[in-house]
Amino acid sequence: MDDIKEITEKIKKFRDDRDWLQFHDPKNMAVSIMLEASELLEHFQWKTKAEAEEYIKNNCESVQEEIADIAMYLFELADNLGVDLLDAMDKKLKKNEEKYPVGKAKGSHKKYNQL
Ligand SMILES: [Mg+2]
Structure with a gap:
C-alpha cells in the first residue's frame, strides 16, 4: 500500500466515523480546498518575501497544518x-513538460502560450 492510499484510508475513516460523507459532494470538497488554501494564504498576506520566510520559521506548525488541510481534502476528493x-499527477507533469520545454521555459515565469 503506498503512502497516499494509506493516508487516504485514515482520512476516510475519520470522515466515516463522523458520518460526514453525506456532506462531501464534489462541490463542497472543491469549496473546502479553496477555503483551506485561503487559510494558507492568510499567513502571508501583506508580507514581503523576506517577512514571509521569517514568519514560516516562527510559525512552521500552523503553516504545516494548513498545507495538511488542503492535502487531506484533495486526497479525499480524488478518492x-x-x-x-499519483497517475493523474504523473500524466499532468508529462503534459506540463510538453507545455513548458526547458529550452523555452527555464528561468521564465511566462505562461506556456507566451513562451
Ligand atoms: Mg485550516
Whole structure:
C-alpha cells in the first residue's frame, strides 16, 4: 500500500466515523480546498518575501497544518471521484513538460502560450 492510499484510508475513516460523507459532494470538497488554501494564504498576506520566510520559521506548525488541510481534502476528493492521484499527477507533469520545454521555459515565469 503506498503512502497516499494509506493516508487516504485514515482520512476516510475519520470522515466515516463522523458520518460526514453525506456532506462531501464534489462541490463542497472543491469549496473546502479553496477555503483551506485561503487559510494558507492568510499567513502571508501583506508580507514581503523576506517577512514571509521569517514568519514560516516562527510559525512552521500552523503553516504545516494548513498545507495538511488542503492535502487531506484533495486526497479525499480524488478518492471520491475515483482519481488515481499519483497517475493523474504523473500524466499532468508529462503534459506540463510538453507545455513548458526547458529550452523555452527555464528561468521564465511566462505562461506556456507566451513562451
Ligand atoms: Mg485550516
